[in-house]
Amino acid sequence: MIERDVTVRNKAGIHTRPASMVVRTASKFKSEFYIRTDGYEINGKSIIGVMTLAAEQGAVLTLIFDGDDEAAAVEAMTELFNNGFGEPI
Secondary structure, eight states: OEEEEEEOOSTTOSOHHHHHHHHHHHHTSSSEEEEEETTEEEETTOHHHHHHTOOOTTOEEEEEEESTTHHHHHHHHHHHHHTGGGSOO
């Protein structure tokens, strides 16, 4: 299992478009994927789950991957957060 903290960098936070990008990216991997924040943990492969985070710019989220391809999955997801989902940061 790999855990990595990331910061939401895009100005609008995790709205519909970034949430769908999170789910699409996570779905490319077989590993289980969860996101934890403030003691609350959701399934990162669920669009509803990701939307319920209502993560704003500056929020710190813990990405949790567990599975055979967890290393590749955490790198892909970290890159997504670091580039602000392709939005201005």
